[in-house]
Amino acid sequence: MMPLDGNSTQRTLTDVTAAIRTVLDQPDLDLTLASSLEDIPNWDSMDLIAVELECRYDILFELPQIDSFARVGDMVRAVAAKCHLRAA
Numbered sequence: 001m002m003p004l005d006g007n008s009t010q011r012t013l014t015d016v017t018a019a020i021r022t023v024l025d026q027p028d029l030d031l032t033l034a035s036s037l038e039d040i041p042n043w044d045s046m047d048l049i050a051v052e053l054e055c056r057y058d059i060l061f062e063l064p065q066i067d068s069f070a071r072v073g074d075m076v077r078a079v080a081a082k083c084h085l086r087a088a
Contacts (some may be wrong), residue, residue, distance in 0.1 A: 009033070012076045017051040019076075020072070033073030053079055 017031045024042055026069065034079050037043050050066045053059070059082040 008080060009076060012080050013072070015056065015077050016053065016072060020049055021054055023052050031072050031079045033071065033076060035072040036070055045069060049075070057083055059083065 021027050021029045046066050046069050050061050057079055065078060
């Protein structure tokens with residue numbers, strides 16, 4: 001996946017966090033790039049998060065890619081990479 005500069009990473013993390021908050025109905029949820037599924041109460045699947053991100057960014061993830069997301073940072077990098085490819 002493509003490396004991100006600090007500003008791009010923070011912007012994308014903010015957007016991904018907003019999507020996760022929406023899906024999990026946890027408006028005060030605080031996430032970092034290192035946050036994992038195990039760290040977050042009531043989060044048991046990446047599927048709904050992935051669908052929300054696909055809708056917000058008009059991108060598509062392959063199932064193996066969704067299954068590979070272990071941390072929020074994985075999602076941030078995947079979103080950034082797909083948006084970069086689409087813009088190119």
